[in-house]
Amino acid sequence: MSPQVPAPEPDFTPTDDVFVRKHLGVPDIDVADWALVVEGLVEHPLRLDMAAVLSLGTQRLAAFHECFGSPFAPDVPTRAVAQVEWAGVPLAAVLDRAVPGAGARHVWFEGADTGSFQGQDGVTYVKDLPLSVARGDVFLAHRMNGEPLRPEHGFPLRAVVPRMFGTNSVKWLTRVVLADRRPEGLFTTRLYNRVLPGESSPGPVREVDVSSKLFVPEEGAQLPSGEVELSGRAWSTTEVVSVEVSVDGGPWETAAVAPPGAGPTWQRFSLVRELAAGRHSIRCRARDLAGRVQPLAGARNAVHEVGVEVGGDGLKRRPG
Template sequence: MTVHGVTPFNAEPPRAALADRVLTPLDAFYSRNHGPIPALDPGGWRLRVDGLVGRTSSWSLTELRDRFGSHSETATLQCAGNRRAGLVEVRDIPGEAPWGPTATATARWTGVRLADVLDDAGVDPAATDVAFLGTDVSEAATPPQEFGGSIPLRKARMPEVLLAWEMNGEPLPPVHGAPVRVVVPGYIGARSVKWVHRVTVADRPSQNFFQTSTYRLLPPDVDPARTAPGDGVALGLVAVNADFLAPDDGAEVDCGPTRVTGYAFAGGDRTVVRVDVSPDGGSSWIQADLGEQAGTWAWRHWSATVDVRPGEQLVLARAWDSSAALQPADPASVWNPKGYANNSWARLRLRGRSAHTA
């Protein structure tokens, strides 16, 4: 793993660890944290459901399972800072981890549907949002506070949103939110709050620091240190995005036909319908072969064969989603002072090695 920080622990795998795998192994799943990783006893964990509900309730893990059963969903999570390194190449972004293209991963999540828990509590007609609070405490806020965030009530009531206790058929590891985390398919990873212990139904979005001040898309000329809570645009749905997984960026490969692979993902309820690959920096394009669609909320892997010539070569990739949205070409056009949501065309630099090169 490339470790971007030890405390809090933030790390992403090498590209090859994700290549040609629809489901990401647990030891290759990126880790994004905002404070020390809590060590919680599953037997003592409880979930409080409160706010604009008819009945405030508290659930143990066993009670949740017994009352609501279990459901599974294959879903991709993607950090809002995924591919930030590409924006750093345009202009420096101080104080933010230089995430590469692998702060994204896919798992088969199992847990209870949040909608069932909300229906059991009885939601007030005035409610508009559902907020989550984790057990992890972050020093990034002043004073330090637990990590949290919210999603619209209409999304919270969708069947794909889970309170999950399993990944790929195994219990959640502590680093990924054990004993229970929220999984919000189609939204930035920050909304899938880990170590969740409280769900609050409200008539406004969460006022947590990480909702009001951190995960915000700011104009390029704004100094983040001078912004007030609520400035900018709250990040939510993931924009259509794609990148390469193999070969690695900067790799030296034999000249001739070369297989390149990658992933593509679109948030919301959109799916990836096409990926184009350019072997010559954008002068010409071919359509890539798309892999299986493991579910509405999952990425698609893709592959294409390009002709590699001697010397340096720039290969590009761009994805289209089911709304006909296309990734923007230039990373400079999406640069922002926090380095979020870089979905510009993917760039792969290769060096062709001829047969005569020793």
Template sequence: MTRTGMHMTKKGFSFQGPADGVHALKSWITPEDDLFLVTHMGFVEIDPDHWYLDVDGLVGNPMRLRLADLQAMPQREYMSFHECAGSPLAPTVARRRMGNVVWKGVPLSLVLERAQISADASYVWTSGLEWGEYAEVEEPYQKDLPIEKALAEEVLLALEITGQPLTAERGGPVRLVVPGWYGTNSVKWVGSITAANRRASGAYTTRFYNDPTPSGVKPVWSVAPESVIVSPSPNELLLADVPTRIWGWAWGDRQISSVEISVDGGGSWQSAIVGPREDRSWQRFELPWVPPSGQHVLLCRCANELGEGQPPSAARNEVHSVQVQVGA
């Protein structure tokens, strides 16, 4: 949906991320330079003076909100991990693109209340303003949320990320943010919101971002338990018999209750110390280690409060492993 005051700054699929991957993520709050950037069809730049949001569908009070209207509404901050689901063309490949940030914006629930959303609405569709082609599909980027999630207090129409206004690359001036769910649901360059009594029918909800299960396909929504080892990295110089620590991050839609680490390639496991989480932030874990000389394969796995864990392989949240060399 091309509008006045918009232009594409880069066309086609794009990914940017730190060269060191997860081993660059040493800060509790991820710096801008270390936070991944992914887009399906390209980057859009929108003149803030021309931006507006249409709210329609099953609502009693259809609205068009300008940026100033949104800025004048009550806002809240919410800390959350932010993770890409990986390629919808290769859903079982672990990409490990994530960070931990603080979003600030207007609760989506407040906008839906002002629009007088109907009791008949069971989904909320959100459409982005980018255009172009992805995997031979050319249509608007549209996602949907079940009404329970759309009305949850943490879901925001975000205006800022970690204290700074959203840049065009980050989906500014306004993007949807759905903490606890994979980034594909957090629509960038948001242009319209539609209340409906069914799921959206576009490719990004039907063809892409669905996982097969024994009982049928499941939308890629809630983030499954996941953990990564940040340190040591394969490039780190470790010395035999010198105390060090293995540490990293664990996260998921549900709070992580336990993390285990193996220093022998999965032969045995030890419980790590797991820190708290704030809102839906990631959680730090660590384990003291006095490494013997030689080559070692380190692994980590976590479980959430429901007892759900990480599969050993062939999944976007498969167990993470790091190979390290310890000098004599």
């Protein structure tokens, strides 16, 4: 077990710095004309405008948010990750009003984004989850970091699925369908599937991998020689129990790791290290409570590495 540092308040990524992904463009939605439809195997189909959504109350969810990357290159690291404070309502509050039928096993999430993708026309972005998972984990967000959702982040309402890759957090949400089966579609059964270690057949891309990323210093940073704080963030589906840092391919050194927060948030790690003048490479790897460790190479969550230049010129360092 690595040494721990006190758990800070959740550090949120400025909205301007949160990554944006869109397969079918950003739809132009007038909230006055928008509604969330809940239908399928439910006893009480719903049509909720924004006033009805807001009447359910507003809760907050602090959570890390990670992009899986290209579905055509599932083993290539993207390292696109952020931490966001969402405001909205758990999907369970909506499902309780709709009352799922006895045969409902899956929940389909449909966005307003439609268009052409990979030579296929008339595509709508649809994802799905087992009902048991959707009822417990899915959050319907209408605010992000204290402000209304921006169009590129899913205005006026989006799904947020903690501890799962961002591809499952459908933006511009317009329709929730309860069904007895998974939907056949481009983004459900054709793309965003992978074979996990120890398994023989592909399954949908859902739960995140154990991962970590160096935030300070950044790639190409110029630093003064002497003691430098190496810091970053680590995350997984469960608690990250240790993070190690290696300089120039040397032995792995144990970093201090903040304990997990109250929700699905990332954990800060840091290590103070003496760096001599010259070029250095710095790597980090995390281990989680389930025993998973970041691989050195060949996977989308392979260890992160940055290169820095250290000199004796007193160049300014940024705090971690």
